[in-house]
Amino acid sequence: MTTTLFLHSRTADPYPIYHRRLVESPVYWDDDHQLWAIYSYRHCQSVLADPAALIPSLPNAGLPDNILAIRNNLVRLSNPPDHDIARQITAGLFRQMRPVPIAPLLDRLLADKPSGESFDWVGCVCRRLPVSYILAGFGFSNEDEDFILARMPLLLPIMQPAIPDGQHAAVHQSCTEVYDRIEQHWASRTSFHNGMLAYTINNLMGLLIQSNDAGRGILTNALLWLIHEGGVRHPTIGDPSFYPKLVTEVLRYDPPVHNTRRIAARDFYLDGRLVKEGQPLLIVVAAANRDKHKFAAPETFDIHRSNNHDLLTFGYGPHTCVAATFSTRMAADTLSHLIHSCKDIRLEERQLEFEPLINVRLMKRMMIILS
Numbered sequence: 032m033t034t035t036l037f038l039h040s041r042t043a044d045p046y047p048i049y050h051r052r053l054v055e056s057p058v059y060w061d062d063d064h065q066l067w068a069i070y071s072y073r074h075c076q077s078v079l080a081d082p083a084a085l086i087p088s089l090p091n092a093g094l095p096d097n098i099l100a101i102r103n104n105l106v107r108l109s110n111p112p113d114h115d116i117a118r119q120i121t122a123g124l125f126r127q128m129r130p131v132p133i134a135p136l137l138d139r140l141l142a143d144k145p146s147g148e149s150f151d152w153v154g155c156v157c158r159r160l161p162v163s164y165i166l167a168g169f170g171f172s173n174e175d176e177d178f179i180l181a182r183m184p185l186l187l188p189i190m191q192p193a194i195p196d197g198q199h200a201a202v203h204q205s206c207t208e209v210y211d212r213i214e215q216h217w218a219s220r221t222s223f224h225n226g227m228l229a230y231t232i233n234n235l236m237g238l239l240i241q242s243n244d245a246g247r248g249i250l251t252n253a254l255l256w257l258i259h260e261g262g263v264r265h266p267t268i269g270d271p272s273f274y275p276k277l278v279t280e281v282l283r284y285d286p287p288v289h290n291t292r293r294i295a296a297r298d299f300y301l302d303g304r305l306v307k308e309g310q311p312l313l314i315v316v317a318a319a320n321r322d323k324h325k326f327a328a329p330e331t332f333d334i335h336r337s338n339n340h341d342l343l344t345f346g347y348g349p350h351t352c353v354a355a356t357f358s359t360r361m362a363a364d365t366l367s368h369l370i371h372s373c374k375d376i377r378l379e380e381r382q383l384e385f386e387p388l389i390n391v392r393l394m395k396r397m398m399i400i401l402s
Contacts, residue, residue, distance in 0.1 A: 035061040035068045035313065040387040045289065046330075049318035058302040066311040067301070072322035072343065074301055075314045080348035084293035084312060085110045089192055095203045097210060101189055104230055105237040106353065108190075114349060120227075121234050121353050128168035128357075133364040134372075136163045139173075144401070149379045152397040153251055156365075158183075161246025162239050164361050169235075171216055182209050183243060190240050209236060238354065244391055245354075248287020249362045251394050253278050255383075256285070256332070257366055258376050258399070274363035276334040282359070283342040284332050289317040290390050291346065316343040317392075375402045 039045065049070060052059060057071035069075050078084045086108055091099055102108060106117035140159055144150045159180055166176050185205035188194040194202055213232050257277065293312045298305060306312070320342050321329040327336065345352035352358075369376060379398040386393045 034063070035059065035066070036064055036389055038387045038389060039289070039385040039392040042385075045317070045392070046321065049315060049321060052315075053318055053322055058304055060304070061313075066313055067306055068313045068315060069301070070315050070318040070322075071302075072319040072325040075316060075319040075343055076347050077301065078293060078312055078314055079343070079346055079350065081299070082111060082349065083296040083299060085296050086350070087292050087294050087311065093199075094194070095199075095206075097206045098189055098194075098203065100229070101206070101233045101236055104233040106234060107237065107241060107350070111349075116230075117234065118349075118353065120230055121238070124231060124235060124238065125353060125357060128165070129170070131164060131167045133160075133164070133361065134368050136160060136167060137365060137368055139163075141401070147400060147402045149398045149400050152254060152399045153247065153394055154396060157247040157250040157397075158243060160250060160365065161242035161358075161361065164246075165235075165239060165242060169216075175212060175216060178212055179209055179239070183239070186236065186240050187243060190237070206236070242354070242358075244393060245287055245352075246358060246361065248391060248393050249278065249282065249358055250365060251397055252285050252287060253281045253362045253366055254369070254376070254399070255378070255397065256281050257370075258378050271367070273334070274367045275359060276339070277366065278359050278362045279339045279342070280332060280334040280336070282344045283320045283326070283339050285392075286317055286320065286342070286344040287393055288344060288391050290315045292390075316346075319343045369401070373401045376400070377402075 037045070037048075042048075052068070052070040057069070058074050059068045059070065060066075061068055069078055089102055089108065091102060094102075103113075104117060104120075106114065106121045109117045137156065137160065140156050140163070144155065162180055162183060163176050166179065171179075182205040185198070185202050186209060188198060188202050189206065210232055213235060214228070217228065217232070291314050293314060295306050295308050295310050295312065297308050300306070320326070323329050325341065326338065333339075345355040345358075377400045379400055383397065384395045386395055
């Protein structure tokens with residue numbers, strides 16, 4: 032396979048494709064899809080930092096006001112000057128989160144999973160723990176958590192280019208119910224005035240939606256790298272820095288997010304080639320993370336590499352993900368708890384299937400056994 036755009040469900044290993052592009056055409060014009068595909072670290076970083084590379088707009092025609100409010104206010108989807116406001120709001124959200132121990136959250140999710148029996152790590156934990164972790168950090172109750180988690184599947188289409196036919200009413204209803212639930216929780220907080228409260232709730236809902244995919248991918252890939260056919264790679268880990276380092280290297284070596292998109296707001300040159308105003312750009316961060324000009328021996332998994340934190344998985348520049356530290360800590364704490372509470376962690380199946388998506392590489396399921 033040599034195409035620029037492909038479904039990860041049909042691609043066993045995309046990294047040979049990325050390697051070929053890095054060697055032959057790090058800035059590549061895809062005539063079939065009429066877009067620029069950017070693979071090298073230097074050029075990906077340049078585009079992500081350029082204010083003239085804008086986030087593409089989602090089609091909003093016919094959507095109800097509550098869904099439009101989330102799309103229009105999200106830091107991830109906004110462009111200047113609105114982006115600065117959204118980023119400040121989201122950063123303020125994270126400042127209000129209190130530290131939460133991962134053990135009770137994880138134990139609650141695993142409460143009905145008998146020791147020694149296989150279960151789906153993706154469905155049981157990875158789709159739920161990031162949302163639970165965020166809600167607990169804001170002091171939501173277990174009842175609130177269950178209420179919101181039950182409605183998450185119908186919130187996810189809000190961030191997709193188009194809401195599937197026949198789901199508009201259900202998505203609208205779930206969106207309204209979750210918004211009201213969050214508003215009730217924060218009703219007694221005096222730190223928000225009405226306009227700011229609405230903006231904050233919309234961004235929290237966006238954060239919950241984004242965490243479902245990105246958080247799920249981090250938790251899945253990190254655990255996969257910690258275990259192998261015979262069980263845990265490192266049965267005894269005494270160094271607490273091991274887990275953050277492992278997660279960081281997983282995010283460089285095998286990130287859940289493989290590419291992101293931009294639109295050129297003006298003409299500019301990239302690697303000596305003219306990118307014209309209005310042309311779309313595909314920034315392949317998974318390829319940039321394996322660029323030998325940035326990372327020594329990039330095909331080697333090495334948690335001790337000195338510059339692993341320079342990865343582009345969380346973006347770069349104005350749209351750097353504000354949840355980077357939060358996501359890494361959540362995954363590191365989860366791995367640490369599993370290692371210290373389980374005698375063995377085994378992967379039951381080696382044939383892994385991925386979702387039919389282009390921008391993210393997410394496992395459909397991952398059957399494991401804890402004992």
